[in-house]
Amino acid sequence: MLFTTLEGKPVVFNLELPYQVFFHSTAALFVLVLSHALYRMTVSQPLSTSTSWLNKVGLFAPPVDLQLWLMGFVGLAATVYVYFISPSVGWEVSGAASDKxxxxxxxxxxxxxxxxxGKLYGNTKDPAKRLVPMLLVFTVLLFVVSIGRNSRGAFMLGFTSVGFTYVLGLLLGVFKTQLFTLKNLAIGALGFFLITGPIADLGTAMVIVRGQRSKISNSELIDLTLQAFSDKQAIRSRRLEDNQEQGDWDERYLDNIFTARFSNLKFNDASLAQAAKISDQDNDMLHYSINYILGALPGPVLTALNVDADKEAVYGVSVGDYLYSEAGGPAEALGGFxxxxxxGTGMAAxxxxYLVFLGVGMFPVYWLFDKLIIKMNRQDLQSMSPPPKIAMRFSLCGMLALTSIFQFLPAESVIITATFLIRGWIQMVLLYxxxxxxxxxxxxxxxxxAKHARPVQRPAHVHW
Structure with a gap:
């Protein structure tokens, strides 16, 4: 509602099936709340403890600032390798284990x-004074790499994790701030201007040149994107074109190309519209969903079980693609992601x-998410200086994935709970x-x- 209000649009803008959208959303919310209530009544100790194996393997050990910088550059180097040096890795479904x-x-x-x-994950030291300029330089690097990838999400979704983390700290009382100050109002105004102005224009510029990303080098793609960004007439024309009716699969909802990624009502509507064209429990959708779950298993496991999940066919398209294709979409719809x-995908499969599968599947997912938080005992709290404001500590592993956690529920299919249990959570923890x-x-x-490199200061000679 916030984003539609800012754009002066009703919540039901361009929804074909608004009543069904809100009915399914309400039903899903009821199921999720019920599942969580049963989970809280059943599981007496949802959080990790000091004796848990997750704590013993170091999941809750607070990394120092240098480690986070090293992690950042490792992630940046991985991005460059996957999308610049060996771009096939980013598009291939299967491949070398090292590449994946x-x-x-x-x-x-x-x-x-x-x-x-740092206070949320156990680092009580105050950040260095030079942190802000260092982060600005690092942001520029990320910005350039994201343009080279031609990916809006690559630049925005990570920052939303940071925003969610700050809000979480405010809710828990770890951070305190006066919201209505001149400084905060100025920051808010600047953020609003950037999101609705230059950043939105940049996102549109990325879309304009997207058709070229598989044909030219990344450096050329960056140049084309910047050229498109400076051509405001082309940006306005593209937005007018995007506001035209898009055919059978119409995702038009918000004008701002970045905020549109966080508004899922239209995706709900589009999926329900396609599901209405095919029968409930469509056999092809059901088989695709089963193969999608099986595809989450490692290749050697599938081979040992003599199961052919056809990973290339299943993961080479999105669930939305497959639903659209089943509903009569063109052959080229597959691979459009x-x-x-x-x-919609749940009704079709x-x-x-699907509501039952959602409720049952989320029960263990709640538990696994809670395991990314550790309950601090009294001895640990007394040994820390200064003592923390809350008697629990978040794992940085979970904080890095905070956006995906908050966006977990508007997933493409309820089968995401199964794939998360089979592989997603384990892989996330292991990599961290x-x-x-x-x-x-x-x-x-x-x-x-650095310590050994410091010159040893000799004591001054004292003359009597």
Whole structure:
């Protein structure tokens, strides 16, 4: 409602099935609340403790600031490798395990932005005074890489994790601030101007040149994007074109190309509109959903079980693509990676049973998310100086994934709960633990070298 209000549009703008959208949204909310209530009544100790294996492997050990910088540059290097040096890695469904591991490091690009929020993950030291200019330089690097990738989400979604983290700290009382001050109003006004002005124009410029990204080099793509960004007439023309009717799959909702990524009502509507064209519990959608779940298993496991999930076919398209194709979309629809919504895809694959699968699947997901928080015992609290304001600590692993956690529910299908349980959570934790210890080792070496490199000051001779 906030974004539609800012653009002067009703919430039901361009919705074909507004009543169904809000009914499914309300039903899903009821199921999620019920599932969470049952979870809280059933699980007496949802958070991790000091004796849990997650704590023993270092998931809650607070990294030092240098580690976060190292994580950031590792993530940035992984991005450059995947999308600049070996771009096939970013598009291939299967491939070398090493390449996929490198691709999994990309989200760590945003680690340095969590340095100011160290109190949430156990780092009680105040950030260095030079942190802000260093982050500005790092932001420019991320900005250039994102343009080279031609990806709006690559630049924005990581920063939303930072925003969610700050809001979380405010809600828990870890951070205190007076909202209505001249400084905050100025920052808010600047942010509003950037999002609705230059950043929105940049997003449109990325869309204008998107058709060229597979044909030219990344440096040329950056040049074309900047040229399109400076051509305001082309940007206005593109927006007018985008506001025209888009055919059977119409995603028009918000004009701002960045804020549109955070508004999922239209994706819900588009998916329900396509699902209405095919019967509930469509066999092809059901088989696709089952193969999607099986595809989350590692290749060797599938081979051992003699299961052919056809990963290339399943993960080479989005769930929204497959739904659109089943509803009569053109053959070229597959591979367009349209964003589906679990209401429409759920109705097409499972009928109303999708709500049951959603509620049952979210029960263990709630538990796994809670395991990314540790409850501090009294001894630990007394040993910390200054003592923390809350008796729990977040894992940086969960904070880095905060955007995906908040966006978990408007997923493309309820099968996301199964794939998250089978692979997503384990992979997220494993990658974090590995990069934590690697950066810790490097940080210790660098800090040790810095200490040895300092000149030894000889005591001054005293003359009597």
């Amino acid at each position: 591991a490198i691709q999994g490091l990309i989200p760590f690009s945003y680690a340095p932005y969590f340095i100011p929020f 349209r964003t589906g919504h679990f209401a 499972f009928g109303w049973w 633990v590995v990069i934590y210890y690697v950066t810790k080792l490097i940080a210790n070496v660098l800090q040790g070298s």
